[in-house]
Amino acid sequence: MIEDKNQQRTPISSLGEFGLIEHLTKHIELKNSSTLKGVGDDAAVLYFGDEQTVVSTDLLIENVHFDLAYMPLKHLGYKAVMVNLSDVYAMCATPTQIMVSIALSNRFPLESVEEFYAGVLLACEQHKVDLVGGDTTSSNKGFIISITAIGHAKKENLSYRSGAKSTDLLVVSGDLGGAYLGLQVLEREKQVFLVNPKNQPDLEAYSYLIERQLKPEARKDIPGLLKALDIKPTSMIDISDGLSSEILHLCKQSDVGCVLFESKIPIDPQVLTVCDEFNLNPTTVALSGGEDYELLFTININDHDKIKGNPHLTVIGYMTEDANQAFLQTRADQRIPLTAQGWNAFRE
């Protein structure tokens, strides 16, 4: 589906492990004063002074988390970093360093790895993050990526999942469901391509959804926006598995309940149109789709006026004192229990 116009293919074995690492890391420029030593020793060395350090990690496997039939390697590198930075922002912390490990089978030439790294480095540049280490090895099948992100924050600014209180408002950034629908569109086009490789798909009507899937942006702006609005979120999580799953995490760890209003869930018009085309319910897509990488958080009800009308933020519900009782209040004014339909890696 994505044609490889680059005819130059250099086998990685011609460089060896150390040669490959040197080739890939020679253009790294360190940007953070907290990075004392990056790639090239047994460990990276960091210094955070009197701030607290946060660390998050993710493991991504080809054909489980991504499909190279429609995921260009540069986008994959970019997205793999975003997934991790999103976790750091969800602590209201600032990411400063990442470690990137990859394993690849010998079907990948050097040029593929360079593409992947170009995406990684672009993400680093846009989020002012230093690539400080990693591991590079071979796999017997497919492409495997492990990324660890490190960040920092003052103690009083960190947002855990566990601070939500009854009567707090539940707020989400951006809109939901786009990334999942983008995946559905790409899956469909892949099937069409398998039947007729000459078919040139016109994907313009799906551009927003595909961008949400292939090039998600971690919400770097939200912690800063909240600070500017003088709001300290009482709890926060990023939306990787779908809205219901994340709401249930906040409820469980904060020991509260929640009422979510179906009519308030922010959904882009393109999501509505394409849900119609795919015969999917937009609410289900938002609740269970995942991969939106928006931030979900709770604020004290007294802060409501500060965010009212803000185009980046939507109040979608409120927290209750009934521990672990989370409900969806439907458009028909019925209350149904929220369940985590989130993506389950172990379902067969």
Next chain:
Amino acid sequence: MIEDKNQQRTPISSLGEFGLIEHLTKHIELKNSSTLKGVGDDAAVLYFGDEQTVVSTDLLIENVHFDLAYMPLKHLGYKAVMVNLSDVYAMCATPTQIMVSIALSNRFPLESVEEFYAGVLLACEQHKVDLVGGDTTSSNKGFIISITAIGHAKKENLSYRSGAKSTDLLVVSGDLGGAYLGLQVLEREKQVFLVNPKNQPDLEAYSYLIERQLKPEARKDIPGLLKALDIKPTSMIDISDGLSSEILHLCKQSDVGCVLFESKIPIDPQVLTVCDEFNLNPTTVALSGGEDYELLFTININDHDKIKGNPHLTVIGYMTEDANQAFLQTRADQRIPLTAQGWNAFRE
């Protein structure tokens, strides 16, 4: 070869991703005051006061880095942690936290993952390290492990690879070649087993080698020993790829050369005997074998008296001012250039 006597097999899909994480992490006890928040939020939260933070990561792939035919899962968990802690000790730092990510295909039941975690937690206990996060997902083939280790040290105590000076002595802890020979023994037994599964191997003559391969110990004691001897190593690295490869790293990053004396390389008597049996040269095994996880470092020549006769440490050579010129001085008093025959993941 290693018989599974445990008949109870619980499919992981019966727990789901979050259930599995909860099951595996419920017995974690945090031991370090620098661990403010472990498993269970978007990121772990650490605080190192005015010390410097070191971070190291490794990616291990089934049938590339380990073979479950002779590597029990508990040992694998233990070794995977050791590999990472070894990098932290090689900075002369103290490891305090690890993140453990695994991906596994559905051929592994819950009991296998529990075995693996038992090894991880045993390693954590012995090195007083907190398991603070990770990722758990499915793979389409085999067992994939990614571990990140975090530690700390005062600035003045850190040992980089880049500080060796001409006339410094080159010192190694323990003895070399055992882990590689252990692997050769296990590979041979695996072939015997494939031909005749009823054969019960007598491995007593190889016990030291097999332990070096299956249950390596990161040299936690060496940084403390050096401190007690009032020695500040000028450079340090751990031996994962074989002695020559690591010497060349020190030379390159310190911009010095080296003379290594073949007659000084510490080799266990069992390694000598079994090298004979396998028709291998013990020096080659020590130079290129890898996986010994001993520490290799340089000290000022004036510190020689402090380590003379120490049973844990052997002076094996000295550094020269001829940048990147590393030689092996043979028993026959010939000088031959050292080359990195180290394990190359990308060789076909």
